[in-house]
Amino acid sequence: MVSLPDIKRHHTSPVKVRNVTVGGNAPIVVQSMTNTDTADIRGTYEQVKELFLAGSEIVRLTVNNEAAAAAVPEIRALLDKDGLDVPLVGCFHYNGHTLLSNYPGLCQSLDKYRINPGNVGFGQKRDRQFEIMIEKAIEYKKAVRIGVNWGSLDSDLSTRLMDENAKLPESRSAGDIMREALVQSALLSAKRAEDIGLGADQIILSAKVSRVQDLIAVYRELAKRSTYALHLGLTEAGMGSRGIVATAIAEGVLLQEGIGDTIRASLTPRPGESRVTEVTVCQEILQVMGLRSFTPQVSACPGCGRTTSTVFQELAEKIQSFLSAQMPVWAKTYPGVESMNVAVMGCIVNGPGESKHANIGISLPGTGESPVAPVFIDGAKAHTLRGERIAEEFQGIVETYVKRRYG
Secondary structure, X not given: OOOOOOOOOOOOOOEEEOOEEEOOOOOOEEEEEOOOOOOOHHHHHHHHHHHHHHOOOEEEEEOOOHHHHHHHXXXXXXXXXXXXXXXXXXXXXXXXXXXXHHOHHHHHHOOEEEEOHHHOOOOOHHHHHHHHHHHHHHHOOOEEEEEEEHHHOOHHHHHHHXXXXXXXXXXXXXXXXXXXXXXXXXXXXXXXHHHHOOOHHHEEEEEEOOOHHHHHHHHHHHHHHOOOEEEEOOOOOEEHHHHHHHHHHHHHHHHHOOOOOEEOOOEEOOOOOOOHHHHHHHHHHHHHOOOOOOOOEEEEOXXXXXXXXXXXXXXXHHHHHHXXXXXXXXXXXXXXXXXXXXXXXXXOOOHHHHHHHOOEEEEOOOOOOOOOEEEEEOOEEEEEEOOOXXXXXXXXXXXXXHHHHHO
């Protein structure tokens, strides 16, 4: 008998971010980021709300100037007023030490500070400015994500590693040095934060790159050398299918190896496209891997010459939309419904078999087949549908099944 591999999570220290636990044995957390001007209080609030209601369990905001710093407490107040208990992360570069020092309301309203060691400051000021940010996290009991990025690596560290490499009998490639610099920058910064007084249970690490193989290699090393909670994500995944595929492969490989405690899909949205896409992609990665369940899934065949009718495609779309629309209600009333699988198949070849494997499935008639559609519930044939209202009748059967099975 063929058995599935057991995914054993890499042991990490759990980190509390408001009401969410990242790491340890906690479920892998879905994260997203706004692209509004944070100083636009209402616009940012609306986007945070949209992301949170779509399933983002942590939302990151850019805090790049005084207007943004002053806006964060007001955004937090609006969220609290509406009962939206979403953790907020402040993303700081260059002037984070100043903003956190001058805006105590900002320090309190954020649940995590994101610090990039390569963009904390320059020269002699860098260490002190990093220290100030860590001291604020300690004072306000906040988590910190130390997020290194290959686009802004610590230049002193990179130069030292390159000089050391040049003296070796067999030097390593520039790519090897870049990856090692990312790993060392993250780990050295985390150690320094602990030396200042920040607990390991307040630290999350990330090391962002754009190439899939680089990301996999870097995170394997981080997992090997530390027990800090890890945030996964390509720094610029890209647009459309390219970004989705790159994210799914890079994060999927690492998650399969038990590496990663929180994930993000850093997709480039098309003009006017909702930011929610990056949340959906993360949820679907975790769900198809069997790591978490968020919403009932519809399995549907791709179609071929046996299914020249679009009936099964239209039904699959209707059922998926129906399930998504019902989930906010069902989630409160029918625990476990998020793991339900529904099959909508297009012909007799695999239709009955696939339908039997699902919790509930329908096998529609393909081209030239008898105009009947058997419905299977928990592996057994339960109904046969005919006529022009197959979609509506099947939808009703699904709703009845949910109430009976999960009620």
